[in-house]
Structure formats: structure tokens, C-alpha cells
Amino acid sequence: MTRLLLIDDEPNLRHTLSYALRQEGYEVLTAQDGEEGLELFRSGSPDLVILDVMMPKQDGFEVCRRLRKESDVPVVMLTARDTELDRIVGLEIGADDYLAKPFSVRELIARVRALLRRTGRRIEGATTGVVERDGLVLDPTRHRVTRDGTEIALKPKEFELLAFLITRAGQVFTRDQILAAVWGFDYAGDSRTVDTHVKTLRERLGDHAARPRWIETIRGVGYRFREAPGSA
Numbered sequence: 001m002t003r004l005l006l007i008d009d010e011p012n013l014r015h016t017l018s019y020a021l022r023q024e025g026y027e028v029l030t031a032q033d034g035e036e037g038l039e040l041f042r043s044g045s046p047d048l049v050i051l052d053v054m055m056p057k058q059d060g061f062e063v064c065r066r067l068r069k070e071s072d073v074p075v076v077m078l079t080a081r082d083t084e085l086d087r088i089v090g091l092e093i094g095a096d097d098y099l100a101k102p103f104s105v106r107e108l109i110a111r112v113r114a115l116l117r118r119t120g121r122r123i124e125g126a127t128t129g130v131v132e133r134d135g136l137v138l139d140p141t142r143h144r145v146t147r148d149g150t151e152i153a154l155k156p157k158e159f160e161l162l163a164f165l166i167t168r169a170g171q172v173f174t175r176d177q178i179l180a181a182v183w184g185f186d187y188a189g190d191s192r193t194v195d196t197h198v199k200t201l202r203e204r205l206g207d208h209a210a211r212p213r214w215i216e217t218i219r220g221v222g223y224r225f226r227e228a229p230g231s232a
Contacts, residue, residue, distance in 0.1 A: 003027045005046035007037035009055045016180045020105045034058030053079040061093055068094035074115045105181050106160055131166050136214055138166050147205055158201050170227035172218050
């Protein structure tokens with residue numbers, strides 16, 4: 001299993017990103033500051049490091065410099081400061097990619113996959129193939145969805161929402177978890193955004209809330225994609 005190391009001092013962000021990455025099949029180690037991150041790096045031998053810039057004790061730039069003295073492991077840097085100078089500094093000290101906050105979790109996952117492929121690291125944790133569930137087929141490479149053989153046109157966020165749910169069939173997700181995974185960890189909207197998009201997605205798929213074929217409402221919790229026809 002591909003192992004990732006996430007170093008960030010924000011507890012909510014660590015929780016959200018580590019949860020989403022584990023759902024993609026990655027093993028995730030987490031550290032709350034640079035010193036702990038370096039210790040975990042040496043003991044855990046991760047395949048890729050996700051590293052925040054603004055941290056106590058040692059900032060991300062210093063951690064990246066020290067990592068580069070020991071390893072050529074791929075590094076994705078995260079920062080709240082989207083300035084050209086920060087990006088240049090990060091890349092010059094050895095970071096492989098640079099992502100400014102706010103960002104969507106799915107964008108981070110896509111960059112992680114691309115970087116693992118580019119550097120020849122293991123990528124078996126990633127979910128990239130065609131998914132079929134009870135007549136509904138999602139092809140992430142071609143960005144295409146068919147229902148019983150008929151192509152369904154979806155908007156980008158509708159496609160991302162469906163991809164998130166269908167690849168985790170049987171699992172129940174709260175609205176907040178769906179917001180974090182599809183819209184981004186610090187999206188300014190609220191849970192009604194999820195409800196609205198689920199409603200529209202159902203309409204496009206020809207699904208029905210009262211008798212769902214695919215997307216089921218779990219009262220008081222959130223939503224799940226049904227694992228099999230007639231599953232409870």
C-alpha cells in the first residue's frame with residue numbers, strides 16, 4: 001500500500017485530508033509539526049510527503065530542505081500564502097508541487113496521483129478504473145457516465161459527487177464529509193449545497209429519493225450509494 005506522510009499543524013485539516021486519502025486506499029501517517037514530521041519520515045519511509053508551509057517550531061521550507069538532504073521523496077507543499085515568491089522558494093528548495101489554500105480535496109488527490117506516477121512511485125492505492133454499479137457506469141478517465149447504456153450529461157461538481165459516492169458504495173457519509181471531500185476543506189457554503197446537488201444528480205440519473213436505485217438518504221446522517229440492488 002502506498003504510504004503518505006501529512007505534516008500540518010491544523011487539526012481539522014489533518015483529519016479531513018487523512019480521511020479522504022485513506023478512502024482512496026492510501027496509508028496515511030500524520031504529524032502536527034516539522035520535528036514530529038521528520039521523525040515519522042525517518043521511521044515510516046513514506047512514498048510521498050504533503051507538507052504545510054506555516055507551522056510552529058520548523059516551517060515547511062526548513063523541513064523540505066532537511067528532507068532533501070536525506071531523500072528524493074516527492075513533496076507537495078501547502079500554503080495559505082499564494083504568492084509567486086513563496087512558490088519559487090518552495091520549488092527551488094526541492095518541492096515537487098505547490099498547492100495554495102483553499103483547494104479541493106479532489107485536486108490534492110489528483111496531484112498526489114500524478115506525482116506518484118511521474119516519479120515512478122507506487123500508485124496501487126489510487127482508484128482510477130471504470131466503476132459499474134447496477135447499470136450505472138462511471139469512467140473517470142473519459143469523464144463519462146452511462147445509465148443502462150445511455151450517456152448522462154453531468155456538470156463537473158455533479159460528476160465529482162457521483163464519483164465520490166459510487167467508488168465507496170455501501171459507506172454512509174455525512175453532509176460535512178461530502179462537503180470536505182468534493183468542495184474542499186474550507187468551502188464557505190453549508191450542507192444545503194450537498195442536498196441541492198444530490199437532488200439534481202438524482203434527477204439527471206432518473207433516481208428517486210423515495211425508492212432509490214442508487215443514492216440513498218440516511219435519515220439524520222447523510223447519504224450513501226447503495227452497494228447492491230435491494231441492499232439495506
